[in-house]
Amino acid sequence: MRHAARAGLHAVALLVAGLAVVQAPARTSGELDSGQAFDESQTHGPGDVKEGYERADYRTRSRSLLDRRGARKDLIRFALDPPLGLPPAPIPADNPLTRAKIELGRKLFFDRRLSINDTLSCATCHIPEQGFTNNELRTPVGVEGRSVLRNSPTLYNVAYQEHLFLDGREISLENQVWQPMTAHNEMAAPSIGYVIRKLRRMRDYEGMFERAFDGRGPDVLTIGQALASYQRTLLAADSPFDRWYFGGRADAVDESVKRGFAFFSGKAQCIVCHRVREDHALFIDHRFHNTGLGYAASVGGNRPETTRVQLAPGVFADLSRASIDAVTQQRLPNDLGLYRITEDPGDRWKFRTQTLRNVSLTAPYMHNGRFDTLREVIDFYDRGGVPNELLSPLIRPLNLTEREKRDLEAFLHSLTGGNVADLVADAFAAPIGDLGPEDPNWTHENTLGY
Numbered sequence: 001m002r003h004a005a006r007a008g009l010h011a012v013a014l015l016v017a018g019l020a021v022v023q024a025p026a027r028t029s030g031e032l033d034s035g036q037a038f039d040e041s042q043t044h045g046p047g048d049v050k051e052g053y054e055r056a057d058y059r060t061r062s063r064s065l066l067d068r069r070g071a072r073k074d075l076i077r078f079a080l081d082p083p084l085g086l087p088p089a090p091i092p093a094d095n096p097l098t099r100a101k102i103e104l105g106r107k108l109f110f111d112r113r114l115s116i117n118d119t120l121s122c123a124t125c126h127i128p129e130q131g132f133t134n135n136e137l138r139t140p141v142g143v144e145g146r147s148v149l150r151n152s153p154t155l156y157n158v159a160y161q162e163h164l165f166l167d168g169r170e171i172s173l174e175n176q177v178w179q180p181m182t183a184h185n186e187m188a189a190p191s192i193g194y195v196i197r198k199l200r201r202m203r204d205y206e207g208m209f210e211r212a213f214d215g216r217g218p219d220v221l222t223i224g225q226a227l228a229s230y231q232r233t234l235l236a237a238d239s240p241f242d243r244w245y246f247g248g249r250a251d252a253v254d255e256s257v258k259r260g261f262a263f264f265s266g267k268a269q270c271i272v273c274h275r276v277r278e279d280h281a282l283f284i285d286h287r288f289h290n291t292g293l294g295y296a297a298s299v300g301g302n303r304p305e306t307t308r309v310q311l312a313p314g315v316f317a318d319l320s321r322a323s324i325d326a327v328t329q330q331r332l333p334n335d336l337g338l339y340r341i342t343e344d345p346g347d348r349w350k351f352r353t354q355t356l357r358n359v360s361l362t363a364p365y366m367h368n369g370r371f372d373t374l375r376e377v378i379d380f381y382d383r384g385g386v387p388n389e390l391l392s393p394l395i396r397p398l399n400l401t402e403r404e405k406r407d408l409e410a411f412l413h414s415l416t417g418g419n420v421a422d423l424v425a426d427a428f429a430a431p432i433g434d435l436g437p438e439d440p441n442w443t444h445e446n447t448l449g450y
C-alpha cells in the first residue's frame with residue numbers, strides 16, 4: 001500500500017525528506033520537467049507504482065497495490081477450526097464470531113481514513129505480506145513520520161494472548177484498538193468520539209455496523225468488537241513442524257529440524273518460556289522475563305555522534321545524535337517494560353514472551369527490533385543475554401556448537417504456517433480506504449462540526 005511502500009525510510013528521513021521536497025525546483029503547473037504534458041491521472045490512483053523506486057542500495061519487501069493479487073477466503077473457518085498445532089481459539093461470550101463482524105473488522109483494519117489525515121491504517125504497521133508486522137523498520141513510523149517506541153508484533157495468533165502489548169498493559173483485543181487509533185504518534189485520531197463521528201459519516205459503512213450488531217451503529221464497543229473479530233481469524237499454523245510433531249508425518253521436516261527441536265526442548269531450555277504442549281503449541285507462557293536487552297539499551301551502548309540516514313533511494317544525509325533525538329519519541333530508550341504497569345522495581349526490563357510461530361516472517365526481532373536475523377537472536381541467547389542484576393535465572397550461557405546453532409535455526413524456520421498464503425491473499429483482497437469523492441476532506445474542511 002502507498003504508505004507501507006515508504007516504510008523503508010526512517011522517521012527522521014521522512015521528516016527531513018519533507019523539508020527537501022520544499023527545496024525541489026518548482027514545476028510549472030500542467031508540465032513535467034521534461035516538458036511532457038501533465039497527466040493528472042498519474043498523480044493519484046489506487047497505489048504507488050514502484051518503477052525506479054528500488055535500487056541496489058534500497059529494496060522494499062512491501063508490494064505496490066497494483067501488484068497485489070487478492071483472493072477472498074472464508075476467514076471464520078480458520079477461527080472455528082484452527083489449523084493443526086493450535087488449540088481452540090478463545091472467543092469471548094459477549095462477542096461471538098460472525099461473518100458480518102469479521103467482514104466489517106477487516107474493512108476497518110485496512111481503512112486509512114481511521115487516522116487523522118487519512119493516510120495510516122492498522123495495516124501500515126501490521127503489513128500482511130510482512131507477517132502482519134513490519135520487516136523494514138526496527139520500530140514503525142506513525143502519522144507524519146513520528147516514531148513509535150517498540151517493534152510491531154505480529155498479529156498472527158494474537159487471539160491467544162492473555163496480555164496485549166509487550167508490557168502486557170491491555171487485556172482484550174476489543175479495548176486494544178483505541179490505543180493505536182488515538183496515540184499521537186500512530187494514527188493520531190484526537191479522540192474516540194472523533195473516530196465514531198467520522199465513521200458515522202462515511203457512506204460506504206452505511207448499514208454495515210447495524211447488520212453486524214443487531215441495529216447498533218458505530219460506537220466505542222462495536223468498533224472494538226469488529227476489529228477484534230477480524231484479528232481472531234488470523235490463525236496461522238499447520239507448519240512443517242506441526243505436521244511432523246502433531247501430525248505424525250516423519251517426512252514433514254528434515255533431520256536438522258528434529259535435532260533443532262531436541263536442543264530447543266533439551267540443552268537450550270528455550271521451551272521453558274516458549275512452551276509446547278502435548279496436543280498444541282503457542283510457544284508462549286503468558287509471562288514476562290528480563291533477557292537483558294532492555295537493560296542494555298538503558299545503559300546507552302556506544303551511540304555514534306552521527307548516523308547516516310537514507311532519505312530516498314540513493315539520497316543520504318549524516319544526521320547528528322541531537323537531530324535524531326529531536327524526532328524520537330523517547331530520547332534515552334530506557335524502556336522499562338512490565339515495570340511501567342506494576343511499578344515494581346523487580347519488574348524492570350521484563351517483556352512478554354513472544355510467540356515463535358511464523359518467526360521466519362516477522363523480523364526484526366525483540367521488543368525494540370534489535371536483531372535482524374534469527375541467527376543473531378540465537379547468538380544472543382548463546383551468550384546468556386546481557387547480564388544485569390534482574391536477569392532471568394533461565395537465561396545463561398549455552399555454549400552451543402556451530403552445528404547446534406544451525407539446527408536450532410532450521411527448527412525456527414519450520415514454524416511458518418501452511419495457511420499463511422491464504423491469509424495474505426485475503427488481506428490483499430480487502431478494500432484499503434482510499435479517500436473517495438464522496439468523503440469530505442476531514443482535516444481541512446469543517447465537516448465534523450468543530
Ligand code: HEC
Pocket residue numbers: 109120121122123124125126140141142143148149150151152153154155158161163164165166167173176177180181185186187227231
Ligand atoms: C504506527 C504503527 C502502528 C499502527 C498504525 C498500529 N499498530 Fe498495532 N502495534 C504497533 C506496535 C509498535 C505495537 C507494540 C506496542 C507495545 O508493545 O507497546 C502494536 C501492538 C498491537 C497489538 C498487540 C499485539 C501483541 O502481541 O500484544 C495489537 C492487537 C495491535 N497492535 C493491533 C492493531 C490494530 C487493530 C491497529 C489499528 C486500529 C493497529 N494495531 C495499528 C504498531 C502499530
Ligand code: HEC
Pocket residue numbers: 166264268269270271272273274288289290291293294351352353354355356359362364365366367368374377378381382392394395408
Ligand atoms: C526466560 C524465558 C525465555 C527463554 C528461556 C527463552 N526465551 Fe526467547 N523470548 C523470551 C522473551 C521474554 C522474548 C521477548 C523479548 C523482547 O521482546 O525483548 C523472547 C523472544 C524471542 C525471539 C524473538 C521473537 C520475536 O518475534 O521478536 C526468539 C526468536 C526467541 N525468543 C527464541 C528463543 C530461543 C531459540 C531460545 C532458546 C535458546 C529462547 N528464546 C529462550 C523469553 C525466553
